[in-house]
Amino acid sequence: MDPPTYFIGITIAACVYVLYKVTESSVLDNIPGPSSTSFLLGNLGELMQNQAGLTEFSWQETYGDVVKFKASFGINRFLISDPKALQHILQTSGYRWVKFQERKEFSRMTSGRGLLWADEDAHKRQRKVMLPGFGTPEAKNFLPLFLSCAASMSQRWSDIISSEKDQSHVFNIPEWASRATLDAIGQAAFDYNFGATDDHENELGKAYQNMFVNAFGSPSKTSLVMLELLQFLPLSLMEFLNDNNPSRRMAGIRKVTKVANGIAKELVSTKSEALLEGKGKKDIMSLLVKANAGENPKGQLSEDELISQMRVLILAGHETTSNTLAWLLYELVRNPELQRKLRAEIRAAEKVASLRGESELKIQDLEGMPLLGATIRETLRFHPVALHLFRTAKEDDVLPLSTPITTTHGEVLTEIPMPKGSRVVLSISAYNRNKKLFGEDAHVFNPYRWLEAGHVKKGNVSLGPFANLATFSGGNRSCIGWRFALIELQAFAVELLSNFEFSATSKTEKIRREAALAMVPTIEGEVENGAQLPLRVAFAPKGEE
Numbered sequence: 001m002d003p004p005t006y007f008i009g010i011t012i013a014a015c016v017y018v019l020y021k022v023t024e025s026s027v028l029d030n031i032p033g034p035s036s037t038s039f040l041l042g043n044l045g046e047l048m049q050n051q052a053g054l055t056e057f058s059w060q061e062t063y064g065d066v067v068k069f070k071a072s073f074g075i076n077r078f079l080i081s082d083p084k085a086l087q088h089i090l091q092t093s094g095y096r097w098v099k100f101q102e103r104k105e106f107s108r109m110t111s112g113r114g115l116l117w118a119d120e121d122a123h124k125r126q127r128k129v130m131l132p133g134f135g136t137p138e139a140k141n142f143l144p145l146f147l148s149c150a151a152s153m154s155q156r157w158s159d160i161i162s163s164e165k166d167q168s169h170v171f172n173i174p175e176w177a178s179r180a181t182l183d184a185i186g187q188a189a190f191d192y193n194f195g196a197t198d199d200h201e202n203e204l205g206k207a208y209q210n211m212f213v214n215a216f217g218s219p220s221k222t223s224l225v226m227l228e229l230l231q232f233l234p235l236s237l238m239e240f241l242n243d244n245n246p247s248r249r250m251a252g253i254r255k256v257t258k259v260a261n262g263i264a265k266e267l268v269s270t271k272s273e274a275l276l277e278g279k280g281k282k283d284i285m286s287l288l289v290k291a292n293a294g295e296n297p298k299g300q301l302s303e304d305e306l307i308s309q310m311r312v313l314i315l316a317g318h319e320t321t322s323n324t325l326a327w328l329l330y331e332l333v334r335n336p337e338l339q340r341k342l343r344a345e346i347r348a349a350e351k352v353a354s355l356r357g358e359s360e361l362k363i364q365d366l367e368g369m370p371l372l373g374a375t376i377r378e379t380l381r382f383h384p385v386a387l388h389l390f391r392t393a394k395e396d397d398v399l400p401l402s403t404p405i406t407t408t409h410g411e412v413l414t415e416i417p418m419p420k421g422s423r424v425v426l427s428i429s430a431y432n433r434n435k436k437l438f439g440e441d442a443h444v445f446n447p448y449r450w451l452e453a454g455h456v457k458k459g460n461v462s463l464g465p466f467a468n469l470a471t472f473s474g475g476n477r478s479c480i481g482w483r484f485a486l487i488e489l490q491a492f493a494v495e496l497l498s499n500f501e502f503s504a505t506s507k508t509e510k511i512r513r514e515a516a517l518a519m520v521p522t523i524e525g526e527v528e529n530g531a532q533l534p535l536r537v538a539f540a541p542k543g544e545e
């Protein structure tokens with residue numbers, strides 16, 4: 001078929017599909033939700049262009065935990081935050097709900113055909129080889145490394161602050177946190193020092209800087225419609241178009257890919273050689289290369305897949321943690337009393353360690369800090385950096401519900417029939433604000449909820465791997481780095497709060513929760529400047545109790 005015939009064929013097929021979907025009537029049409037104001041965009045503008053979470057919180061309040069809304073061309077889509085329905089899609093159904101094809105493309109472009117991209121058998125095979133690097137003992141072993149990465153950043157800050165007249169300085173937190181967590185992932189995952197904290201011209205640090213905001217922040221109406229159109233294209237054509245798309249956003253992603261691929265290739269070959277010489281190390285990539293070598297040939301990852309896993313780890317394990325840390329510090333400048341209490345808790349733990357004759361905190365010290373643990377949980381609940389998961393039903397299915405819904409025709413549904421091809425948006429942020437689980441004050445940042453008996457309910461569903469939150473997803477595609485993230489967050493929080501006091505700047509009230517694949521802080525009216533959270537940092541008062 002020549003290209004014009006091919007395109008005409010696709011257009012006709014897309015029109016027939018849209019017509020079929022729009023005229024098809026079912027009980028799904030009667031699920032409550034907002035009305036659409038645009039045929040081309042449906043409600044996608046409200047959902048994807050607003051500040052992160054705002055639209056879905058208001059829909060959740062008005063319509064409940066399953067909301068019908070319109071995607072482009074009048075097609076129904078569902079926003080789901082009901083615990084049982086989420087558990088069914090993420091855990092019970094196995095691989096029967098798959099990622100949207102056009103969204104999977106984001107993963108291929110940013111990290112290749114690795115774990116975030118792979119499906120079913122390929123995903124199972126890749127995950128099996130990855131898992132040995134991510135157990136509890138492996139994560140705990142990284143504490144000294146994380147403390148030392150945090151200490152490098154705090155040394156740089158101390159030097160800068162000491163040279164200031166008023167002994168304080170305004171730092172753009174996401175920029176520094178992103179570099180420090182890149183160094184942490186580099187050393188923990190690959191035993192490789194990217195040197196991004198010390199060198200702000202570092203190639204990889206610069207390439208990843210602001211990739212999320214530049215490539216995925218504030219999508220225009222046109223790009224939302226284009227993204228919706230992509231679902232009608234055959235995969236090969238979609239990949240071709242993305243690989244050759246001349247837009248600034250896509251060119252930026254290709255630049256990151258080039259730099260990261262070069263470094264990843266070199267690392268995979270160094271690790272493989274070290275393993276052959278019997279000099280394998282304990283970093284995650286060495287464990288991965290070792291686990292791969294021990295697999296039967298059918299289960300093994302190819303060199304390309306190994307390279308992709310490295311990019312997956314940088315992508316999934318770097319900006320997620322750094323932005324969570326930025327949101328934590330943001331909350332602490334808004335709650336100075338909480339900041340003070342946390343510092344007192346850290347000081348008490350440091351005293352205990354020093355009575356033991358140790359200058360550095362151990363895992364048991366971190367485990368003995370209830371307020372720090374609660375504050376990190378609350379930050380993960382309140383500011384989940386991954387906001388949405390997008391899934392399509394591969395076959396007809398029935399979604400069970402925790403809370404029955406009443407249709408616009410007055411029918412009460414305790415489960416919802418979902419035909420093959422149904423597309424749903426799983427709302428991590430709305431689930432994390434569920435009042436039945438987290439209390440009537442779910443929309444308030446309140447770490448103490450985790451310390452008060454009965455404030456957080458267990459519910460009838462166990463969803464994510466941590467604290468029954470959806471933040472790390474759940475089931476067979478849940479985050480494999482969550483233990484790693486928790487220890488890294490604790491290490492950075494302890495080091496930074498022990499040494500510094502954080503306070504607001506004139507920009508703090510203008511901070512936006514920018515939905516850019518990962519939720520990053522930006523400043524109202526300055527979104528084009530990328531991730532920004534300027535906070536004033538001074539030395540922490542000594543001897544505070």
Ligand code: HEM
Binds near residue numbers: 115127389479
């Ligand atoms: C606060 C920090 C983090 C958050 C909120 C987070 C959240 C998530 C979420 C929601 C997913 C599911 C994505 C999807 O299905 O499309 C995921 C997957 C993943 N995460 Fe994390 N993550 C964090 C830190 C990390 C770290 C530190 C690592 C690695 C060191 C990591 C590695 C991964 C990998 C490899 C996957 C893909 C798992 C799979 O598809 O089987 N993450 N993460």
